[in-house]
Every structure is written in C-alpha cells, then in structure tokens.
Amino acid sequence: MSDNLKLILNKAGFHTSIQDEGRFGVQDLGIPIGGALDKEAMQTANMLVGNSPNTPVLEITMIGPKISFQGKGQIAITGADMTPELNGQHTDSYKTVNINSGDELVFHNAKTGCRAYISIGGEWETTKWLESYSSSSILDNHSQLKDGDSLSVKSNLPIDVKEYPLSKRPIYSYCYIIRVVTGPEFELFDLPQIEDFFNKIFTVGNESNRMGYRLNGELVNYSPKREEISSGIVTGTVQITSAGNPIILLADAQTTGGYPRIANVVTEDLSIVAQMKPGDELKFMLISQEDL
Amino acid sequence: MRIQPFGDSALLVTFENIISEEVNQKVISLFHVLEKSDGFNSLIPAFNSLTIGVNKTIWSLTEATSFVQDIINNQQLLSYNGDQTSYVIPACYDKEFGPDLDEVSTQSGLSLDEVIQLHTSHTYRVYMLGFVAGFAYMGSLPEKLWCNRKQTPRVRVPKGSIGLAGRQTGIYPTDAPGGWQLIGQTPLEMFNPDRLKMSLLKPGDLVRFRAVEKDEFKIIKLKIETGIFEMETIDE
Numbered sequence: 001m002s003d004n005l006k007l008i009l010n011k012a013g014f015h016t017s018i019q020d021e022g023r024f025g026v027q028d029l030g031i032p033i034g035g036a037l038d039k040e041a042m043q044t045a046n047m048l049v050g051n052s053p054n055t056p057v058l059e060i061t062m063i064g065p066k067i068s069f070q071g072k073g074q075i076a077i078t079g080a081d082m083t084p085e086l087n088g089q090h091t092d093s094y095k096t097v098n099i100n101s102g103d104e105l106v107f108h109n110a111k112t113g114c115r116a117y118i119s120i121g122g123e124w125e126t127t128k129w130l131e132s133y134s135s136s137s138i139l140d141n142h143s144q145l146k147d148g149d150s151l152s153v154k155s156n157l158p159i160d161v162k163e164y165p166l167s168k169r170p171i172y173s174y175c176y177i178i179r180v181v182t183g184p185e186f187e188l189f190d191l192p193q194i195e196d197f198f199n200k201i202f203t204v205g206n207e208s209n210r211m212g213y214r215l216n217g218e219l220v221n222y223s224p225k226r227e228e229i230s231s232g233i234v235t236g237t238v239q240i241t242s243a244g245n246p247i248i249l250l251a252d253a254q255t256t257g258g259y260p261r262i263a264n265v266v267t268e269d270l271s272i273v274a275q276m277k278p279g280d281e282l283k284f285m286l287i288s289q290e291d292l
Numbered sequence: 293m294r295i296q297p298f299g300d301s302a303l304l305v306t307f308e309n310i311i312s313e314e315v316n317q318k319v320i321s322l323f324h325v326l327e328k329s330d331g332f333n334s335l336i337p338a339f340n341s342l343t344i345g346v347n348k349t350i351w352s353l354t355e356a357t358s359f360v361q362d363i364i365n366n367q368q369l370l371s372y373n374g375d376q377t378s379y380v381i382p383a384c385y386d387k388e389f390g391p392d393l394d395e396v397s398t399q400s401g402l403s404l405d406e407v408i409q410l411h412t413s414h415t416y417r418v419y420m421l422g423f424v425a426g427f428a429y430m431g432s433l434p435e436k437l438w439c440n441r442k443q444t445p446r447v448r449v450p451k452g453s454i455g456l457a458g459r460q461t462g463i464y465p466t467d468a469p470g471g472w473q474l475i476g477q478t479p480l481e482m483f484n485p486d487r488l489k490m491s492l493l494k495p496g497d498l499v500r501f502r503a504v505e506k507d508e509f510k511i512i513k514l515k516i517e518t519g520i521f522e523m524e525t526i527d528e
Contacts, residue, residue, distance in 0.1 A: 232343025
C-alpha cells in the first residue's frame with residue numbers, strides 16, 4: 001500500500017536545499033549545473049531507501065533542520081554527523097529508517113563533516129526545472145528551504161531495512177589531502193608558485209559555500225602574468241585570485257571565470273571537499289591523467 | 293588550437309588567444325555541432341574557448357578528444373553558422389538608470405550625448421553568456437568607450453542595467469553584484485526561467501542599442517508585462 005509522506009521543516013537549519021544530480025545541457029546560457037556537492041553520500045542515501053541513485057535528497061549544512069512528518073515512509077541519513085534524533089532518541093545514519101505519522105527528526109550542529117543528506121523512499125512531488133529538482137538561485141525563493149516549508153513524497157512500498165557496511169562509510173577529519181590534475185593555465189605559473197601550491201597547507205575560509213571554497217594562504221610572491229580571457233569552469237576547478245588565494249569552484253559556481261585555473265580536483269575527491277568546513281586544512285596532491 | 297583535458301571529465305578547446313569575431317565564430321560553430329551529440333553533458337562557449345563536459349558513461353576523454361579533433365579538422369562542419377539573429381535593444385540612457393554616465397564621460401573625454409550616440413551607433417556581437425544566467429558579453433566597443441571597471445563593485449546592480457567594462461558592453465539580466473560602469477537600462481527581460489526561450493540572446497547573435505526616453509521605456513515595460521511586446525529584429 002503506497003502512502004504519501006509529508007515533511008514539514010519547522011526549522012530549516014543553516015542551509016538546507018533540495019539536490020539531485022544537477023541540470024545539464026544549459027551551461028551555454030550561464031546556468032550552473034548545481035546538484036548535490038557530496039554525490040557519494042547522496043547516492044548511498046538513495047540506495048538505502050530503494051531509490052534510483054540520483055533521486056533528489058535534502059542537503060543539509062553545518063546546522064541541521066527540525067523536521068516533522070505526516071504519513072508513512074522510509075528515509076536514510078548519510079554524510080556529516082549532525083547527531084540526528086528521532087522522537088528524542090538517537091537514530092542511526094547509514095541505515096533505512098521507518099517513519100510514522102507524527103515523528104519528529106531533529107539535527108544538531110555537525111560534529112564531523114559539513115553536509116548531511118536525507119533521502120526519502122519514493123517519488124518527489126516538487127517542481128522540476130530543466131530536468132532537475134535542484135534548488136537554484138535563478139528561481140525566485142528557490143535557492144534554499146525556509147522555516148515552515150514543506151515537501152511531499154509519494155512513498156514507495158517499504159523495503160527491508162538496510163544498513164551500509166561500516167567499513168565503507170567515510171571517516172571525516174579536519175585535515176585532508178585532495179587529489180588534483182593540472183589545470184588549463186598550470187603552465188602560466190612559475191616553479192616557486194607551483195611548489196608552494198603543493199607544499200602549503202591551506203585552510204578553508206569562512207566565505208565558503210556551494211559556489212566555491214575560498215582558501216586562506218597566498219601563493220608566495222604571486223602576481224598575475226596577464227589578464228585571462230574569460231573561459232569555462234567545471235566543478236572542481238581551482239583558480240588563483242589576483243591576490244594569490246586559491247578558490248575551489250563547486251556546483252553552484254558561475255559557468256565562466258577570468259582567473260587562471262591552476263588545477264582541477266578529481267571527481268572522486270569532490271565528495272571529500274563537500275565535507276570540509278571553514279577552518280579545516282587541506283593539501284593538494286598532483287596526479288597525472290594516466291593515474292585516473 | 294589546443295584540445296586538453298580539463299579535470300577528469302571535461303575537455304577544453306582553446307583557439308587563438310585573442311578576442312575576435314573570427315575566433316569566436318569557430319567556438320560557436322563547434323558548439324553547434326557538438327550540441328547535437330549525446331556524448332556531452334555540458335558545453336560552455338566563451339570568447340576563444342569551448343568547455344566540453346564529457347558524458348563518461350558513454351566514452352572516455354581520449355575517445356571524446358579524437359571525436360572533437362575530427363570535427364575541428366573537418367572545415368566544412370566548422371563553417372556551420374547556427375541561426376544568428378540581429379536584435380535591436382531599447383535602452384534608456386537617463387542618469388537615473390546610468391549612474392556612471394558622468395564617470396564614463398570623464399574617462400572618455402566625450403559629452404553625455406556623444407557617449408550615447410557612440411554606444412548606439414555600433415553593432416555588437418554576443419561573444420558568450422556567463423557570470424549569471426543570461427548575462428551577455430558583447431563587443432567590441434568603439435575604442436573611445438573603453439573604460440575601467442568601478443574601483444569598488446556595487447553590491448547590487450539593478451536588473452536590465454547596461455554596463456561597460458574594458459572593450460565589452462553587457463546587460464545585467466537580474467539584480468546582481470557587479471563592477472561595470474552603468475550607462476543605461478533596458479526594459480527588456482534578458483532572462484526569464486519561465487519563458488520557453490529563457491535567454492533572449494545567445495552566443496553569436498548581433499545587437500544594436502536604440503536610445504529611448506523614459507516614457508517609451510515605461511510603455512515597453514507595460515507591453516512586456518501584458519504580453520504584447522514584439523521584439524525588434526534587423527533583417528540581414
């Protein structure tokens with residue numbers, strides 16, 4: 001018997017949005033791809049409720065929401081540990097959770113990691129734009145969810161409770177090594193700057209969001225060699241600002257930019273970047289295209 | 293011309309490292325050819341480069357590279373022009389809409405009337421869309437109108453504002469932060485996510501500005517709101 005599950009966000013949290021794989025094929029118009037920053041966590045969450053991997057999820061950031069439910073269904077939580085509690089009791093992440101009418105799910109501040117994901121078994125009844133459910137600042141009032149917003153999902157038939165093996169779950173740290181390949185303007189940098197880029201430990205700046213992560217730590221003696229002609233950006237592009245600071249561009253970044261692109265984070269490591277929070281440290285490690 | 297991997301799931305094709313119509317036409321022709329293939333999931337044409345997101349469930353970067361290389365080698369395919377449209381864009385060069393008219397006049401040594409006359413006397417090419425959805429980078433400006441960006445960017449530039457920066461002119465499709473020198477405003481909706489043709493302009497289109505008084509600006513706005521406005525185009 002299928003049921004409808006309604007979620008009411010009594011408190012939306014710091015930054016909660018609907019995300020899926022993102023919207024493709026419209027970047028020539030300047031529309032960002034968007035989509036979940038931690039795709040691995042999104043896909044795992046969907047698998048745990050029997051959804052196809054790129055079904056929309058809620059992406060919650062740093063401070064989680066307070067959600068009450070109406071109707072029956074199944075959910076799963078993955079990603080950052082925000083000590084979720086169901087009706088006042090600790091509830092496990094990385095496991096299918098059965099939801100009944102009146103249940104209340106409360107998240108706290110992220111203990112480890114930065115973003116958690118909530119999947120809901122079934123079909124979302126929210127607006128799709130350009131083949132994607134992902135929130136977008138282009139649409140009025142659609143960039144993030146607000147206190148009091150509600151969502152409705154047509155529940156699937158319940159599946160047997162699944163648990164994701166402990167050995168496969170990510171362990172979040174405060175210090176990361178992020179693998180990159182050389183970027184289009186790599187050769188424009190001199191050896192001292194390149195060495196500095198790979199030797200330095202950068203910290204994630206406070207002004208980091210879904211558009212990009214600003215890193216604290218300037219490349220030594222850096223000054224731009226020439227003015228770049230604006231060119232495309234892909235998720236994971238690391239550009240160097242005129243002041244010498246790296247920015248890792250993420251899913252909501254603008255589609256084009258004019259800073260030199262020194263490196264690109266490999267796709268697999270983007271899920272790790274998504275879990276870094278302001279103050280976390282990282283070092284870049286260069287790998288070759290052949291190593292991928 | 294250079295094709296290089298861009299991260300692990302994209303390619304970057306860069307033609308000559310200059311901004312010119314000829315180079316940009318190559319970018320746009322390649323874009324129109326690749327648009328028809330299923331093997332790519334995002335394409336970003338820019339002044340002299342095309343960023344190509346490769347659908348890696350279909351093929352590898354190496355396979356995609358040789359496919360793109362073959363197209364570039366085939367001159368005939370690259371002569372494809374797409375459907376280039378020439379638009380006339382109404383623009384109100386009132387100081388209320390163009391708070392930087394005086395600064396541009398000082399920088400260029402031209403009178404306000406000369407700035408407007410010069411801006412409306414040229415046909416501009418849309419080189420690319422970027423920055424925010426539907427923001428068209430158009431050029432090149434007549435040399436006398438080349439100007440520096442604002443020292444301090446504005447936190448909010450109103451939707452429709454027409455700006456100058458370097459050799460480019462552009463229109464803000466939505467309220468956005470920005471550092472371009474603002475000389476006027478168009479009543480047109482450059483981008484509307486609810487419209488079938490979301491962005492009025494596409495790369496390769498041609499644009500001419502037509503100066504309108506405040507009254508006409510308001511009438512056009514009303515016509516757009518009531519759905520009776522007809523876009524003015526120039527037949528080649």
